Amino acid sequence: MTCMHTIRRKFFLIGVTLIIFLVLLKVMKSISDPRTFGPAAVMSDLMSASLGQDTVSSITEHHHSFGPLRRPNVTCEGAELAKQFAPEDKLDDIIERRTHEFNQHQLRMKTNEEIIIATANSPLQYPTSFTVAPLQKSLIPGLALQTQGRCETTIKREAYKVSLSVKSGVLSVEKVLDGQQVDGRGQSELNISSSSLAQLNDLLSRVTYTSTIYRVKAEDLVHFSYDDHKAIFPLMIRRPSVPVLLDPGKDINSQVTIITKTFLRYKELNTLIQSIRKFYPNIKIIVADDSLKPEHVSGNNIEHYIMPPAQGWFAGRNLALSQLTTKYFLWVDDDFLFLKETRIESFVEIMEAVPELDVLGGDVSDDQFHFTLEYDEGDEEGGCLKRIKGGFHQRLSGYDRCVLVDGVINYFLARTEAIRRIGFDPLLKRVGHTEFFIDALGKLLVASCKGLSIGHQTHRAQTEYDSYRTQGKLEEKRKLAHHFFKNYLNYIKY
């Protein structure tokens, strides 16, 4: 009448508890097929149970649809095929090197997409994740065996025995007393036995782990078992780091630096500087200058950096970025113009109120250009990227005039520490804008707001400057070949 230990139920329990949803990241597998993206839980096929078969098989059935439902397909057809622009005779070499770099990248990122399923009706209790420092002994919390109240435990056990095993470290038990059966202390496999469940759990509460390979970021997996029951959980190995904070000081001058890059446009640059000084007499201005014949740029609190001639647009942007000492910076192009309504404080107010924000874009002469990027990781041939002009993800909560996007116009306030982590690619010499936001995708939170305005000086036709700004066919090819490698892309559509 109560639970009957039928063979069917026994088999069912064995079947259920043997669902081990563990896959260790297979290095070999990732080397041969570098694009093993998407949560693909590999299941040991241990479905032997008859009862509950329908339940078990329904899990198996749906394993293939784990993860995000088919993402809205980024339309890769019709987009530029980057490979076409890589030099034909060097293509095989390039692809080989790209695959090699990508594999190294994956190894360094340690992306583990595998899913661990906590099995039902297991007598094992354990932490679902735990973080330890490298080479340091840590107590693993929450380990226990709870066999009381389970149907099969009317058969009194002579001894309770559990096993724990790890790969990149050793296990032990603190303060083991004489007579207590603990086997494998200081090794990667630990066995604990006791005739008393209470004593076993007491020993389990003192299990320690020490990683044996020094790394600043790594992962180990603990296999915990009792009879046919198995549990698996990850141990994150992390070396604690020291905070790096930038002091905002007390006013706008200590919070923000204005930075720009200039080339052959001293007239525009000086007009910009004068317009800044009208409203912000003391704010620091950093100028990266790769003009062919550098001139002196004078003025209070202006840092002027001279680069090799025509060294390049993004090289100059990265240089200016590298010299910042303030928490925030305001990017401006050298032909912008501060107006009465140009108010840096408005940017800072929003950034301070939303600490997760990294970049906040405004508008240039009412042009509030922003965009989103649709990115599909694709396959081993590369990913697929499409820019949606005017696109946005969502309104910024609490700020009706602001939207969350992937890229903004070249007038923005940003968090120095965050943008430095991405950087401006010095290989982009002539043209570049979206490229920074491609590198930043998934790493920076970007917003664009109405009402944060700056002016733009009237365009002055300049033969020499314009000739440098126009990208020739060769340059265009080089740039696409660059993205083919650098961003592992097969398609880009701007």
Next chain:
Amino acid sequence: MTCMHTIRRKFFLIGVTLIIFLVLLKVMKSISDPRTFGPAAVMSDLMSASLGQDTVSSITEHHHSFGPLRRPNVTCEGAELAKQFAPEDKLDDIIERRTHEFNQHQLRMKTNEEIIIATANSPLQYPTSFTVAPLQKSLIPGLALQTQGRCETTIKREAYKVSLSVKSGVLSVEKVLDGQQVDGRGQSELNISSSSLAQLNDLLSRVTYTSTIYRVKAEDLVHFSYDDHKAIFPLMIRRPSVPVLLDPGKDINSQVTIITKTFLRYKELNTLIQSIRKFYPNIKIIVADDSLKPEHVSGNNIEHYIMPPAQGWFAGRNLALSQLTTKYFLWVDDDFLFLKETRIESFVEIMEAVPELDVLGGDVSDDQFHFTLEYDEGDEEGGCLKRIKGGFHQRLSGYDRCVLVDGVINYFLARTEAIRRIGFDPLLKRVGHTEFFIDALGKLLVASCKGLSIGHQTHRAQTEYDSYRTQGKLEEKRKLAHHFFKNYLNYIKY
């Protein structure tokens, strides 16, 4: 004879399954006490069970010792008290700003130290962690209810009912047929009912989650319950990012750039450059120069950047770093000297073989200076940092002549992408070395090897240069005050 549904066992099961080891990150708590470090699983005190009390209490007892065993105390006594060097009259303001910046930092880092314990004997099956993209519908894998074979299920249920709830998103079920009882589709709480366990599990296999707040990195928690049984698991919300790879090309010239900073030492700089060119006639050399009266630095494939006079040591280092286009760079001081045995390829071989390495240090005139850092997060007053000269963590596996450390001498090969993520702090004008490695702690993997040698030019006494290199008392104070804020330190001992 088989399991008896005694009241004691019922209470035990209720007690065990009510062990809810959930703590949501309490923002308020972290604001008032910013140093809530260390895994501190907060337990709901729901221990009402009598049977198994000893097991339950042993878990409670040991909760306070979760996490790393008392780390070997970094001896903070005797180390410099950074606070002493912060300007007295401004101390309160500084501390207030520092706490504010630190709280923002914590919010942005989203460090979640809380531990979730998977309870034993729960009929719930679920994934212990799962990653989704923001605003996109994803199937949650592995959800199921396994009530078969449990002692209490001889009482046939009229209906099986489960609940799921989330905070930063909505739940739903795909392809629900008429008559199926699913309540709360598109909301943050979902209830599924069925008279058939098989049908319930079929519906559970089609549960979806969609995050509702756009973020590139966030976390939600799923609460999954059936009767008195509860399970909790995190959902990681991550916007996928695009790879950023640097093409190493085919030879040493495309793999490595040599970078240095110079100030008032053109004689030494030119001697260095000549010595490089003897062995590497084509390798690119980047020179950041803040000399008071800049001179022309000539030569093939040399990029010379002119900075504002005496702008500073680390500002120059960061500038040179910002201009790199190669996968690796070799740092040299402007008074080093390439010798016959100076072989850049040896560095690259090791870095390519150990992709997790970020920095590889050599020796300068047989001086293979390296060190480790002992860091204790401390309390709200700040952390404690101590440098151990000559210290190392471990030999590098497979490389007997190499050790894993925290800092090396100023002759090293490094991965451009990794060092850019850290950067050289431009506020360090006169002196600085260890500071870069402090900022890098826990973020970069650093090694030092014997046999990677470079020479050093004989020191030439120069009044002007030496006067700039010596840090006055005021400078020293400023620097310690800087670290007090920037690295949230209370003690530093070099």
